Amino acid sequence: xxxxxxxxxxxxxxxxxxxxxxxxxxxxxxxxxxxxxxxxxxxxxxxxxxxxxxxxxxxxxxxxxxxxxxxxxxxxxxxxxxxxxxxxxxxxxxxxxxxxxxxxxxxxxxxxxxxxxxxxxxxxxxxxxxxxxxxxxxxxxxxxxxxxxxxxxxxxxxxxxxxxxxxxxxxxxxxxxxxxxxxxxxxxxxxxxxxxxxxxxxxxxxxxxxxxxxxxxxxxxxxxxxxxxxxxxxxxxxxxxxxxxxxxxxxxxxxxxxxxxxxxxxxxxxxxxxxxxxxxxxxxxxxxxxxxxxxxxxxxxxxxxxxxxxxxxxxxxx
Amino acid sequence: xxxxxxxxxxxxxxxxxxxxxxxxxxxxxxxxxxxxxxxxxxxxxxxxxxxxxxxxxxxxxxxxxxxxxxxxxxxxxxxxxxxxxxxxxxxxxxxxxxxxxxxxxxxxxxxxxxxxxxxxxxxxxxxxxxxxxxxxxxxxxxxxxxxxxxxxxxxxxxxxxxxxxxxxxxxxxxxxxxxxxxxxxxxxxxxxxxxxxxxxxxxxxxxxxxxxxxxxxxxxxxxxxxxxxxxxxxxxxxxxxxxxxxxxxxxxxxxxxxxxxxxxxxxxxxxxxxxxxxxxxxxxxxxxxxxxxxxxxxxxxxxxxxxxxxxxxxxxxxx
Numbered sequence: 001x002x003x004x005x006x007x008x009x010x011x012x013x014x015x016x017x018x019x020x021x022x023x024x025x026x027x028x029x030x031x032x033x034x035x036x037x038x039x040x041x042x043x044x045x046x047x048x049x050x051x052x053x054x055x056x057x058x059x060x061x062x063x064x065x066x067x068x069x070x071x072x073x074x075x076x077x078x079x080x081x082x083x084x085x086x087x088x089x090x091x092x093x094x095x096x097x098x099x100x101x102x103x104x105x106x107x108x109x110x111x112x113x114x115x116x117x118x119x120x121x122x123x124x125x126x127x128x129x130x131x132x133x134x135x136x137x138x139x140x141x142x143x144x145x146x147x148x149x150x151x152x153x154x155x156x157x158x159x160x161x162x163x164x165x166x167x168x169x170x171x172x173x174x175x176x177x178x179x180x181x182x183x184x185x186x187x188x189x190x191x192x193x194x195x196x197x198x199x200x201x202x203x204x205x206x207x208x209x210x211x212x213x214x215x216x217x218x219x220x221x222x223x224x225x226x227x228x229x230x231x232x233x234x235x236x237x238x239x240x241x242x243x244x245x246x247x248x249x250x251x252x253x254x255x256x257x258x259x260x261x262x263x264x265x266x267x268x269x270x271x272x273x274x275x276x277x278x279x280x281x282x283x284x285x286x287x288x289x290x291x292x293x294x295x296x297x298x299x300x301x302x303x304x305x306x307x308x309x310x311x312x313x314x315x316x317x318x
Numbered sequence: 319x320x321x322x323x324x325x326x327x328x329x330x331x332x333x334x335x336x337x338x339x340x341x342x343x344x345x346x347x348x349x350x351x352x353x354x355x356x357x358x359x360x361x362x363x364x365x366x367x368x369x370x371x372x373x374x375x376x377x378x379x380x381x382x383x384x385x386x387x388x389x390x391x392x393x394x395x396x397x398x399x400x401x402x403x404x405x406x407x408x409x410x411x412x413x414x415x416x417x418x419x420x421x422x423x424x425x426x427x428x429x430x431x432x433x434x435x436x437x438x439x440x441x442x443x444x445x446x447x448x449x450x451x452x453x454x455x456x457x458x459x460x461x462x463x464x465x466x467x468x469x470x471x472x473x474x475x476x477x478x479x480x481x482x483x484x485x486x487x488x489x490x491x492x493x494x495x496x497x498x499x500x501x502x503x504x505x506x507x508x509x510x511x512x513x514x515x516x517x518x519x520x521x522x523x524x525x526x527x528x529x530x531x532x533x534x535x536x537x538x539x540x541x542x543x544x545x546x547x548x549x550x551x552x553x554x555x556x557x558x559x560x561x562x563x564x565x566x567x568x569x570x571x572x573x574x575x576x577x578x579x580x581x582x583x584x585x586x587x588x589x590x591x592x593x594x595x596x597x598x599x600x601x602x603x604x605x606x607x608x609x610x611x612x613x614x615x616x617x618x619x620x621x622x623x624x625x626x627x628x629x630x631x632x633x634x635x636x637x
Contacts, residue, residue: 016585084617182610183603204606204636209614223574223585228611231592232570234413234471236626240637243618 070095113151406464457482499543
């Protein structure tokens, strides 16, 4: 997910690095840009438009690329994703299961919801139910707090919130940069402690070897992580963690499961300093989208706060 | 007489031309010493064995080579850089077959061999002598400060089938006047034979004085190169098969940042070697991230079919 002002400063580096490993990548923006290319969602930018853009992006993806992929990943323009590890995570599951994965948070929803910045991935069935939910008005635009609203809609539509941890119960989706997870010590009053669905491990075991994502990744760090993950290696080193081969793959060579990533770039809301702060804008890649887009019924304006305070759903991440 | 003066003149002219030719020939020396653009052609480039050559080795040869390519790490510390000392201790130095921290003075927090020596060159000499005496069967030595991060497996790959009973002195080579030396900052590799000769030449106070020259002080890296040169050991620049540097005195972040300015369309490919051995100037957090990035983070399903296997060290949880 991205926005016009982030294309050259952020989205371009996503395009140059990890998004190349997706089967299809769409850069979602409020405006179409044929050169980049981005999909124009016809919204505004900024925090208030966050969920609106996400809703439209997913509708667009299902409509135009529903047959091109089994899984649909939403990420921001400051998210770094190791797509091969996402494939490993999903290898044991099928696109027909109503399930989605990400960094699981616990408050405000019975089964929890997935952090927006760390990225989340929906099965095709989950995506269908999401779109169906809006068609039948079971889901509406309740709040601009995108990740929470997604979680609540999906829960209503019977989509399961999956456990994305590796076989040693280490997290794979990460809402901060590697340095923060590996070396930071979160203060006991930091909101994170109360939000994580699973127990937090600090230090080197915070993170799986087969990490899927990191967030708040600036362009320089994108290339650094690309270098660490895909290039620099210790010759002959036999890694300590030997992940089991997913049984679903059987004995044959693993077949690639098509993966569609909707790379969403976040434009910081005016005045906010942190990139990809609570407000995530969506960047759509608009290849020549000449055909008229049938708008789904415009999401209703947020009424009163439905989930406690709107502002509390996405606390300032700092 | 005209004919006599004529032949005299001819003689002078011939002689003059002959001298001129000699003078011109004199400038065409086969070793062009001081042209900086030819810098890289002067010293040797040391590369690892290619994949094809490695595959030709038999299993027995392979296992022999694995045994022989063990590394003794000499990490030169001072209490001033305690934090980096601790980080090196917790991270990359665990991958050395043997690692020893040589300090200028003891520090309560961390274990080290206290050389009780403030002079850096003298300290380095003592450390090398100590390492040589306690090497046991180890045949390769790596000298670094703890502000450097080293990937020892890649060091082993570089020297894999090199004969340690030959003198090797490897790292990032720089030139000062006509002295070629390995930069200390990005780490120094020495074979057993190089160290043996060095320890011998340490005894010669005229060639290799213990306190350095009284009149002017050379840096330790240049002192080392000078002493080694007396012993017939010359610096070689470590690079990968594509000619990329293996020993770096900048951090990964700095090198990537430079590459973003210089090669914006191909940042990672144009930056650094896949088999890099050292990076320097990283903060302790960056070194922890590097530990994760090098030894753990990877994309599932990529097999490299390396000819050797190095196992992770015991009792460690960050690699």
